[in-house]
Amino acid sequence: MTKYVIKRLLGIIPTLLIIITVSFFIVRLAPGGPFDGERNLPETIKRNIEAKYHFDEPLLMQYGRYMFDILRGDLGPSYRYKDHDVNFYIFESLPNSMILGVIAISISVLFGISSGILAAVKQNTWADYLGMAFAIVGISVPLFVIGPVLQYVFAVKLQWVPTSGWYTVDGNWITIILPAITLSAANFGTIARLTRSSMLETLRSDYIRTAKAKGMKSSTILFKHALKGTLLPIVSYLGPAFAGVVTGSVVVESVFRIPGLGKFFVQSSFNRDYTLIVGVVIVYSVILIFMNFIVDILYSLLDPRITYK
Amino acid sequence: MKKNTNKGSAPLLDVRNLQTYFKTDEGIVKAVDGISFTLGEGETLGIVGESGSGKSVTNLSIMRLIQSPPGKIVGGQILFEGKDILTLSEKELRHVRGNEISMIFQDPMTSLNPFLRISTQMIETILLHQKMTKKEALKKSIDMLKLVGIPAAEERVHNYPHQFSGGMRQRVMIGMALSCEAKVLIADEPTTALDVTIQAQILELINELAKKLNTAVILITHDLGVVAGMCDTVCVMYAGKIVEKAKTEDLYASPSHPYTFGLIQSVPRLDKAQDGKLYSIEGQPPNVIDLPECCPFHPRCNKKMDICTYKYPPVKKVGENHEVACWLYADEKEKSST
Ligand SMILES: Nc1ncnc2c1ncn2[C@@H]1O[C@H](COP(=O)(O)OP(=O)(O)OP(=O)(O)O)[C@@H](O)[C@H]1O
Ligand SMILES: [Mg+2]
Numbered sequence A: 001m002t003k004y005v006i007k008r009l010l011g012i013i014p015t016l017l018i019i020i021t022v023s024f025f026i027v028r029l030a031p032g033g034p035f036d037g038e039r040n041l042p043e044t045i046k047r048n049i050e051a052k053y054h055f056d057e058p059l060l061m062q063y064g065r066y067m068f069d070i071l072r073g074d075l076g077p078s079y080r081y082k083d084h085d086v087n088f089y090i091f092e093s094l095p096n097s098m099i100l101g102v103i104a105i106s107i108s109v110l111f112g113i114s115s116g117i118l119a120a121v122k123q124n125t126w127a128d129y130l131g132m133a134f135a136i137v138g139i140s141v142p143l144f145v146i147g148p149v150l151q152y153v154f155a156v157k158l159q160w161v162p163t164s165g166w167y168t169v170d171g172n173w174i175t176i177i178l179p180a181i182t183l184s185a186a187n188f189g190t191i192a193r194l195t196r197s198s199m200l201e202t203l204r205s206d207y208i209r210t211a212k213a214k215g216m217k218s219s220t221i222l223f224k225h226a227l228k229g230t231l232l233p234i235v236s237y238l239g240p241a242f243a244g245v246v247t248g249s250v251v252v253e254s255v256f257r258i259p260g261l262g263k264f265f266v267q268s269s270f271n272r273d274y275t276l277i278v279g280v281v282i283v284y285s286v287i288l289i290f291m292n293f294i295v296d297i298l299y300s301l302l303d304p305r306i307t308y309k
Numbered sequence B: 001m002k003k004n005t006n007k008g009s010a011p012l013l014d015v016r017n018l019q020t021y022f023k024t025d026e027g028i029v030k031a032v033d034g035i036s037f038t039l040g041e042g043e044t045l046g047i048v049g050e051s052g053s054g055k056s057v058t059n060l061s062i063m064r065l066i067q068s069p070p071g072k073i074v075g076g077q078i079l080f081e082g083k084d085i086l087t088l089s090e091k092e093l094r095h096v097r098g099n100e101i102s103m104i105f106q107d108p109m110t111s112l113n114p115f116l117r118i119s120t121q122m123i124e125t126i127l128l129h130q131k132m133t134k135k136e137a138l139k140k141s142i143d144m145l146k147l148v149g150i151p152a153a154e155e156r157v158h159n160y161p162h163q164f165s166g167g168m169r170q171r172v173m174i175g176m177a178l179s180c181e182a183k184v185l186i187a188d189e190p191t192t193a194l195d196v197t198i199q200a201q202i203l204e205l206i207n208e209l210a211k212k213l214n215t216a217v218i219l220i221t222h223d224l225g226v227v228a229g230m231c232d233t234v235c236v237m238y239a240g241k242i243v244e245k246a247k248t249e250d251l252y253a254s255p256s257h258p259y260t261f262g263l264i265q266s267v268p269r270l271d272k273a274q275d276g277k278l279y280s281i282e283g284q285p286p287n288v289i290d291l292p293e294c295c296p297f298h299p300r301c302n303k304k305m306d307i308c309t310y311k312y313p314p315v316k317k318v319g320e321n322h323e324v325a326c327w328l329y330a331d332e333k334e335k336s337s338t
Helices: A002-029 A043-052 A059-071 A086-121 A126-140 A143-157 A173-203 A206-213 A218-246 A250-256 A262-270 A274-302 B055-062 B090-096 B118-129 B134-147 B166-178 B196-213 B224-230 B248-253 B258-265 B332-336
Strands: B013-024 B027-039 B044-048 B071-080 B101-104 B184-188 B216-221 B233-238 B241-247 B315-319 B322-325
Touching (some): A002 A059, A002 A274, A059 A274, A086 A173, A086 A218, A086 A262, A126 A173, A143 A173, A143 A250, A173 A218, A173 A250, A206 A218, A250 A262, A262 A274, B013 B055, B027 B055, B027 B071, B027 B233, B027 B241, B044 B224, B055 B071, B134 B166, B166 B196, B184 B196, B196 B216, B224 B248, B241 B248, B241 B258, B248 B258
Parallel strands (some): B044 B216, B044 B233, B184 B216
Antiparallel strands (some): B233 B241
């Protein structure tokens, strides 16, 4: 097992190198460049800027320089935000997105799995229909609707919480509730539906029938015999879902005014801010690869048929 | 293991007019339609019939393990020691399952929980119905595994099902089913998934253990040869109904229903030259969806009469403990009514 873990961790390195290389060249294929917005620059200034960022060098050389910086842990300067470099923007905003994302995914998992199990056990009763109705709402209503509706009900009408804010800005933790719920909605729905169908399938399996034939209580059957099999597909869903959620959502961040990473995904693309784009891609990839690794480990813990050597 | 069933006293298990239907998109599947049989203490009953004749559904009904929906037991009684299983509460039912009646399922590959160790699955079964410590239960599990012929049982008891071969898993299932010393053991084609050399061993094992523990056995099988070797009584099922029921010797000596006759004919035998050909019953078993009121076997029957095509035959006694549902044995009065 230890050997497997080391092997997998080492395997991350070539994967990342490929991702970085591909992103480096692809972003430069898109029309336009980082300084196109700044019109009518005098030729000399333009040349100075290009020289500062090494745009005058051949692309391969830029690539080599960039890779060398990355190996030292430096994601380079942002081409748009002049005050700080990419490292600064990412490491300032990522923790905010992480905290919000972890809370959101925990809500999704907790409520998704429990309502999925309830729906499966009480199949075709009002509990099932109600749970699945919520799930559909969570999946299909967009964030920019859920967010403002929650704000309107709980902040404006009931005045239980402020409409927006963030603890690093105003020191108030309570403002995290609404965005976390908003961000959890879609994953809650998907997890609830996945759990329900997975549980129904497991409950129909032969080994559950064996457990019943032995005279076991339904609750014991549910938690001792059926739960592990039920959780397998949910675990594999959670890997990418986690990576998606902890890297921020531009919609939730702008609705609730949260200084998160999500906005950089969008803004950096519009700005052709090459280093920032590749920077957030790297962050996302690292988290995704790492989560898939965690999923595989969890899988082997849940399912004895899977062993890694 | 042929034994005289103690006549006079009430049978251990008395199935009366059991009907189990499935609601499907194509219509109502009458998988089991009005079957009755009894099983005495220590007796071995064989149920034979082609695939789809309702053997498994019959026995799942006895344990109330029919998936619902789509299945439902729509009629009849299942008396175990005089009490109707169909009217038991959840709690009473749990006491019967595993404790009074235990079951070996058709498919050993999927019937054990792949996520739990054999020891976990066996210990929980034993502790469910017997007063013991966990340690004693583990010891008993190991003893049961030894009994069913698992080598190195002390270590293998801690393995997971996927670490055993199919035959081994079926042995584990048998060990688990027998560990509670139930009064009735239902073995649903315990050997179909296994290869021939192991089949005989497993059956012999069930036979031997049942004798030792005085367990009554319901043995479901396709194989009339197996029945001849093991069973006291035989029920022949066709399309959800019992078409013939007799003591094993009587069934072989004088098969009365044309279907039974065909089945016995189609057992390959070395002592009778068959000019190299195997006998088989022509045609396919019927679809049990929306079956008309006729004898379901009539399209394949070589003694078919007119009445067979529109009316189901009454059950007639053709000897002591020998019943058959076929118009060949009905009297004129029954034929002429309606
Ligand atoms: N869940 C179900 N839904 C619909 N029909 C079913 C279901 N289970 C069983 N049946 C039907 O009931 C009939 C009897 O099935 P059963 O499994 O008892 O056959 P069997 O005699 O055990 O056959 P085999 O020898 O192949 O095991 C079949 O026609 C089958 O299609
Ligand atoms: Mg069957």
